[in-house]
Amino acid sequence: xxxxxxxxxxxxxxxxxxxxxxxxxxxxxxxxxxxxxxxxxxxxxxxxxxxxxxxxxxxxxxxxxxxxxxxxxxxxxxxxxxxxxxxxx
Amino acid sequence: xxxxxxxxxxxxxxxxxxxxxxxxxxxxxxxxxxxxxxxxxxxxxxxxxxxxxxxxxxxxxxxxxxxxxxxxxxxxxxxxxxxxxxxxxxxxxxxxxxxxxxxxxxxxxxxxxxxxxxxxxxxxxxxxxxxxxxxxxxxxxxxxxxxxxxxxxxxxxxxxxxxxxxxxxxxxxxxxxxxxxxxxxxxxxxxxxxxxxxxxxxxxxxxxxxxxxxxxxxxxxxxxxxxxxxxxxxxxxxxxxxxxxxxxxxxxxxxxxxxxxxxxxxxxxxxxxxxxxxxxxxxxxxxxxxxxxxxxxxxxxxxxxxxxxxxxxxxxxxxxxxxxxxxxxxxxxxxxxxxxxxxxxxxxxxxxxxxxxxxxxxxxxxxxxxxxxxxxxxxxxxxxxxxxxxxxxxxxxxxxxxxxxxxxxxxxxxxxxxxxxxxxxxxxxxxxxxxxxxxxxxxxxxxxxxxxxxxxxxxxxxxx
Numbered sequence: 001x002x003x004x005x006x007x008x009x010x011x012x013x014x015x016x017x018x019x020x021x022x023x024x025x026x027x028x029x030x031x032x033x034x035x036x037x038x039x040x041x042x043x044x045x046x047x048x049x050x051x052x053x054x055x056x057x058x059x060x061x062x063x064x065x066x067x068x069x070x071x072x073x074x075x076x077x078x079x080x081x082x083x084x085x086x087x088x089x
Numbered sequence: 090x091x092x093x094x095x096x097x098x099x100x101x102x103x104x105x106x107x108x109x110x111x112x113x114x115x116x117x118x119x120x121x122x123x124x125x126x127x128x129x130x131x132x133x134x135x136x137x138x139x140x141x142x143x144x145x146x147x148x149x150x151x152x153x154x155x156x157x158x159x160x161x162x163x164x165x166x167x168x169x170x171x172x173x174x175x176x177x178x179x180x181x182x183x184x185x186x187x188x189x190x191x192x193x194x195x196x197x198x199x200x201x202x203x204x205x206x207x208x209x210x211x212x213x214x215x216x217x218x219x220x221x222x223x224x225x226x227x228x229x230x231x232x233x234x235x236x237x238x239x240x241x242x243x244x245x246x247x248x249x250x251x252x253x254x255x256x257x258x259x260x261x262x263x264x265x266x267x268x269x270x271x272x273x274x275x276x277x278x279x280x281x282x283x284x285x286x287x288x289x290x291x292x293x294x295x296x297x298x299x300x301x302x303x304x305x306x307x308x309x310x311x312x313x314x315x316x317x318x319x320x321x322x323x324x325x326x327x328x329x330x331x332x333x334x335x336x337x338x339x340x341x342x343x344x345x346x347x348x349x350x351x352x353x354x355x356x357x358x359x360x361x362x363x364x365x366x367x368x369x370x371x372x373x374x375x376x377x378x379x380x381x382x383x384x385x386x387x388x389x390x391x392x393x394x395x396x397x398x399x400x401x402x403x404x405x406x407x408x409x410x411x412x413x414x415x416x417x418x419x420x421x422x423x424x425x426x427x428x429x430x431x432x433x434x435x436x437x438x439x440x441x442x443x444x445x446x447x448x449x450x451x452x453x454x455x456x457x458x459x460x461x462x463x464x465x466x467x468x469x470x471x472x473x474x475x476x477x478x479x480x481x482x483x484x485x486x487x488x489x490x491x492x493x494x495x496x497x498x499x500x501x502x503x504x505x506x507x508x509x510x511x512x513x514x515x516x517x518x519x520x521x522x523x524x525x526x527x528x529x530x531x532x533x534x535x536x537x538x539x540x541x542x543x544x545x546x547x548x549x550x551x552x553x
Contacts, residue, residue, distance in 0.1 A: 010318065010387055010389060011315065011316075011318040011320075011389075012340075012344060012346070015316075020389075020391075020392055048487075051341055051343075051344050052340075052344060054338065055336065055338050055339070055340040055341070055344075057335055057336065057385075057399075059399045059400075062397065062398065062399055062400060063399070063400045064335070064385075064399060064400060064401045064402045066402065066405075081387075081397070081399065083320075083385070083387065083399065084340065085292070085295075085313070085320070085336045085340060086313040086314065086315050086318055086319065086320045087290065087291055087292045087295060087313055087315070087340070087345055087347075088290050088291075088313060088314055088315030088346065088347055088348050088351065088353060089198060089200055089201055089202040089203075089288055089289055089290040089312065089313050089314055089315075089348070089358060089361075
């Protein structure tokens, strides 16, 4: 099993990182990540992403996840979507 | 005063528009005459009553009776004919048609989303549509706000939308609200309607509409679009979440782009607006769709797949407004909550003192005299490509701090001043503040940016 997960960036998150998706390897010591760890990892990878992340919704495998739920873990093969609100119209 | 070429062009444009509208008016007058004579003819044939016909007052009586027809469980012959293509749809049928005929839908915003939503809802035969917009039609709206047209420029968007709807389907009753929805009026308006369509363009109004829908118990069909992205969801419906359950914190104002600054492809708002009409019709007609209240559809015009559907949570047990123990029980100050207002125009900011700025006319004089300097244009390259001043150096604002050496290398002398320009004169002020951290000497921004340059100096320079 691959020790990787995929991140999908939408709307202003994609604009902030200039890519629509990327595959990330788990840190060597673990094969799962809490959402808080994920947030920190993404902030370190992309300096412009911090503010956008705070107001974005996260979804794992196309299902909403509560960012405050510490029991939720990202596992190998997961697809995590970063979905900021779009306000325009 | 000698009229400029721009004045002449403006004169010709207005002259052409006047004659076009006069022609249209003439055609409409003829059509009214034609219909009136048909009416008189029918009146004498049917002998509805013995009093002599007064076309105008009788027409008014007719419109009053139309409004009394609501809650009717029958369709008129005209309606069978008009809605035939959807009446024969299994799953919609005559019961669906009667339901939407007896429903009222409020569309907040007659812009890129509201335009197609209103058109499809009216065409489908929704009995009563309300349309709210405080703005008036501008030429830059017409690329996406297809309910308006060239001859409506300057007219209120709500009125213009109503005119289109009346022309499209006179059976749909439409109320135009020329106002800005806010905490003082939202509940009174929203409680009159069965379903609310959020077709607005800003975060503050999105939270306002969400809260008002929760407080009045109305389903909310929410759509949004910017650049190449769109989102669609139905909130506060059948135990599903409200907008705050999903997006509890408003985005910081500096991270929000509006269509004015970020741009938007017209068809992207069109796709989402049409889908909002679809969801509103499904709710109005009580059509079966299990997922409707708990999914967020994401549209990315540049990605494959174009659409992705995210399964949402149910109501958040501790949601501040829609849970069983809400902490918010009345409407709030949403401008304060979001840190930004409801007006989709970029407000002009003033970060610099007058001595740190130069107005376009003075800058023009300085260029004409050949005073050595460098002009830095801090817009994105895609905007720089549209139009730019000769000799300007393009460094986008977000790359500026990394590329100060490029400016230093390009300076004609070590004491030459640096001028900064952008589209409207906001980013250029931020840029001056950024440059001051590392550069010495005179650094000024051009007040009002290329917009003011076009207004005050060069009338041939494009405004976009």
